Amino acid sequence: MELVEVKKLQVQLDAFAGKDVYLHLETTNGSYASHFNEAFFNAGAFIRNVVINYELGKVVGDSPHRVGLKLPHGWVYAQGITHYEMDDQGRLLLAGHDGTGKLAVALQISETPFSY
């Protein structure tokens, strides 16, 4: 993965607009957050292989970036995005990694389903 360059990523986001795409969206603090710090309120969300069709996709701000997808009847967005990659299967993978190298957020779109 590479650090997000807004102009380059914007081109990739534009390329998927108006197409049916499979979505992977996840935010996480890890399953051990409340084990190491019992006062920590651990929350996160995960969705994988739901089909969306966005009319407008935008990457905004300085790193860590925010990325939003405008749908006909709603929105998808993620914050904390630091890295991106167009992988060898033509899938656009965006992720936010913290200073210790742990993934905190992922937003991925693909014209074919992600694995199980």
Added chain:
Amino acid sequence: MTIPKERHVLVVFPHPDDEAFGVSGTMTTHINQGTPVTYACLTLGEMGRNLGNPPFATRESLPEIRKKELKASAEAIGLTDLRMMGLRDKTIEFEDDEKMVGMMTELIEELNPSLIITFYPKFAVHPDHEATARAVVRAVRRMKDRPKLHCVAFANNTLEVLGNPDIVYDITPVRDHKMASMKAHISQTAWMLEEMEHKLAQGDTETENWLTKERFYNYRWEDDFESSF
């Protein structure tokens, strides 16, 4: 405590690397004693968070990496029967509970183990650990002749509630295997191993103790985590 000879040992954990920390020394010892050992690993740790910064992997490439690491760990342990059960990391508790019991029952019926090792329900911290432990305990509970059930517990309240572990094995003779097993999972353990080796170099006895002793609780059927399922 010496490790008794068993007919067959079945180890059930949800994540590649779960075996490395808690039981790899015990597994190697059984294997060296000629006991067949099977490790059923329910997921490939697809949701691992250690991807590096700069990243060395993506959410999509991680499972292949962890599968290779799991196989390398099995080799370090000396294990020849590794089962990858195909579930997805962090979803085990959402699977149908009866299906999970069925998966465990099938393994047990096929292998006829005299000892099963898994996590201790309610003391296993991670939701996948808990779901795995529940499925194993439920499958064993239904058996007429129950095998021994040794459980790994590490929740913060373990000592307070369960007391000291009733089984403590000194695995010093095979510590190199254990170290190699932990190192095999380098994508997830690099940072931790670095800290550990630093502590060992300083002669930290707690770390030394952690590396050379493996601890289990006999599952307490008289204090079952649920009355029925």
